Amino acid sequence: MILVVDVGNTRIKAAVFEGAILLEIFVFTKIELEKNIENILNKFQKVAHLVVSSVGDVEKQSFLAFDSVLNICFVSNEDPFPFQNKYTTPKTLGIDRMVLAAGAVFQFPNQNRLVIDAGTCITYDFIDHQNNYLGGAITPGLRLRYESLHNYTAKLPLLALESPKELIGNSTPNSIHSGVVNGLVYEIDGFITEYSTRYSNFIIILTGGDTDFLAKRLKNTIFANSNFLLESLNQTFQYKIKND
Numbered sequence: 450m451i452l453v454v455d456v457g458n459t460r461i462k463a464a465v466f467e468g469a470i471l472l473e474i475f476v477f478t479k480i481e482l483e484k485n486i487e488n489i490l491n492k493f494q495k496v497a498h499l500v501v502s503s504v505g506d507v508e509k510q511s512f513l514a515f516d517s518v519l520n521i522c523f524v525s526n527e528d529p530f531p532f533q534n535k536y537t538t539p540k541t542l543g544i545d546r547m548v549l550a551a552g553a554v555f556q557f558p559n560q561n562r563l564v565i566d567a568g569t570c571i572t573y574d575f576i577d578h579q580n581n582y583l584g585g586a587i588t589p590g591l592r593l594r595y596e597s598l599h600n601y602t603a604k605l606p607l608l609a610l611e612s613p614k615e616l617i618g619n620s621t622p623n624s625i626h627s628g629v630v631n632g633l634v635y636e637i638d639g640f641i642t643e644y645s646t647r648y649s650n651f652i653i654i655l656t657g658g659d660t661d662f663l664a665k666r667l668k669n670t671i672f673a674n675s676n677f678l679l680e681s682l683n684q685t686f687q688y689k690i691k692n693d
């Protein structure tokens with residue numbers, strides 16, 4: 450059994466895998482890290498490997514307490530990945546984006562793929578059918594957009610995510626909801642349209658904390674899977690064992 454841990458910018462998501470089967474998911478914060486890992490290991494005593502991908506400020510030392518009972522793998526860009534990395538700054542490429550790209554190659558072989566991760570930040574990653582990782586885009590996520598409007602103005606309130614009823618916002622809250630939600634939906638559909646002018650065929654994978662909210666609002670057909678990073682992390686580790 451394998452415990453994979455995705456340390457994001459806001460939250461930590463963990464999952465226990467038996468082979469390719471996802472048994473259970475856990476979501477928690479950095480402060481509760483050790484306690485949660487302990488509880489998971491108590492519940493799943495057959496876990497032998499702990500696989501971590503971190504873009505947050507959680508380092509390898511945070512898992513040292515489990516070093517004696519588990520094999521700990523902290524995924525890094527030195528590990529083997531199933532694509533050629535064409536990013537011109539490969540050392541600064543987020544490890545979450547590398548794991549997502551690996552997952553796209555494993556789950557959707559021999560085709561062009563666009564991965565959209567709607568988390569704290571939204572990332573776009575394109576991997577062509579010859580498994581070249583080309584790059585993509587980074588933009589603020591849904592919640593970050595609401596927070597930025599509030600934090601960097603004097604008058605705008607901090608609102609919780611809500612579906613806009615109208616295109617034309619007829620009040621301050623409705624203008625914000627239309628701007629943030631409609632704006633992001635048009636942005637994603639717009640990106641997909643632009644990619645279509647360069648690649649006649651590609652599949653689109655949508656993942657991250659806002660997957661379900663966004664999936665039903667997009668024009669384009671996508672594979673929505675909020676567990677895609679966790680699944681990809683499991684596959685990346687299997688690949689590492691075979692290729693190291």
Ligand SMILES: Nc1ncnc2c1ncn2[C@@H]1O[C@H](COP(=O)(O)OP(=O)(O)OP(=O)(O)O)[C@@H](O)[C@H]1O
Nearest residue numbers: 457458459460567568569570590591592657658659
């Ligand atoms: N409890 C929650 N805390 C924070 N964000 C949440 C929560 N529930 C849903 N969300 C939504 O999820 C989005 C954040 O996604 P996610 O949880 O994947 O981010 P993350 O943990 O920082 O991961 P990453 O850094 O990989 O993006 C926010 O835009 C927000 O709308």
Ligand SMILES: CC(C)(CO)[C@@H](O)C(=O)NCCC(=O)O
Nearest residue numbers: 504541542543544545546570587
């Ligand atoms: C863009 C984020 C914050 C998304 O989690 C992460 O992938 C990251 O810190 N990336 C580093 C910059 C880059 O990917 O080019």
Ligand SMILES: [K+]
Nearest residue numbers: 566568569570
């Ligand atoms: K993200």
